[in-house]
Amino acid sequence: MQLGLGLPISNPRLLTDWALRAESRGFDTLALLDRLVYHNPEPLIALSVLAGATSRIRLQTxxxxxxxxxxxLLAKQIATLDVMSGGRFTLGIGIGTREDDYAAASTPFATRGRLLETQLTELRQIWHGDSCRGATIGPRPATRTGPPILIGAFAPAALQRVARHGDGLLCAAPLSWADKLVRTVHDEWTAAGRNGRPRIVCQVNVALGEAVGPARAAISAYYGRGDWGVPISDPNELVDTVAAYRAFGADELVLYCYADDPSQVDDLAGVLGLT
Structure with missing residues (x-):
């Protein structure tokens, strides 16, 4: 099972340090969340900067x-990031649940699922080199079919979307109910006649040592409540959690760090026995 780092969002100027440390300590992926009505950095721009600062580690929304x-425009931005990073980009995509993001973008909230369905089809067509409304949009991505697509999903319609359009599932659910989501995705994958198996990427919030307090405050501010996303802060619990996700069959576990101190990278790597 691979291990990724979910980057903090409060201080974008520190993210290059995070990226360099993560790559040197053996993490596999740098991940960044997306909101519009919040003070987080825009993920495609931020990951582009980190792509230029690194050479091996993957980049993921x-x-x-x-x-x-x-x-x-999104197809062009993603293809540019993918080709200039040497094919290191993975598109994690979804619809979110915050109405204020959609209001600020003048995008209908109620039809966001249908909008994503159409968008996923058109992204693949553009990356394949097909005409989009009479025009061909480049550059071509690093691979012919475009970067891997992981779809964040909880609802049945969204889980079906993974089999129709994606290469795997971004599963933010705790292990206590992730199994049902993953089994549904596997069933839909088989029913759709897809070869192979979907990639399963899971997420947990973490913070160690002096980062615990700032992480809890940042998570509370992000979710608007203090009882969601409480980070794993005990080293032994973290080791056990990673082992549990490995036994579960996750292809990757992304450890989300909301406190912005880059020394968390070294602390986490030490606990997990990374180089």
Whole structure:
């Protein structure tokens, strides 16, 4: 099982330090969340900067709110990031649940699922080189079919979307109810006649040592309540949690860090025995 780091969002100027430490300590992925009505950095721009600062580690959105963006321009932005990073980008995409993001973008909230369905089809067509409304949009991505697509999903319609359009599932649910989501995705994958198996990427919030207090405050501010997303802060619990996700069959576990001190990277790597 691979291990990724979910980057903090409060101080974008520190993210290059996070990226360099994560790559040197053996983490596999840098992930960044997406909101519009919040003070987080725009993920595609931020990950582009980090792509230029690194050479090995993968770059992933979790999840990009696709319907907030014009599809043709989004396809071009993603293809540019993918090709200039040497094919290191993975598109994690979804619809989100915050109505204020959609209001600020003048995008209908109620039809966001249908908008994403259309968008995913058109993204693949554009990356394949097909005409989009009479025009061909480049550059071509690093691979012919475009970067891997992971879809964040909880609802049945969204889980079906993984089999129709995605390469895997971004599962933000705790292990206590992730199994049902993953089994549904596998069933839909088989019913759709897809070969192979969907990639399963899971997430947990973490913070160690002096980062615990700032992380809890940042998570509370982000969710608007203090009882959601409480980070794992005990080293032994973290080791056990990683082992549990490995036994569960996750392909990757992304450890989300909301406190912005880059020394968390070294602390986490030490606890997990990374180089």
């Amino acid at each position: 979790e999840v990009l709110l696709g319907p907030l963006r014009a599809t043709a």
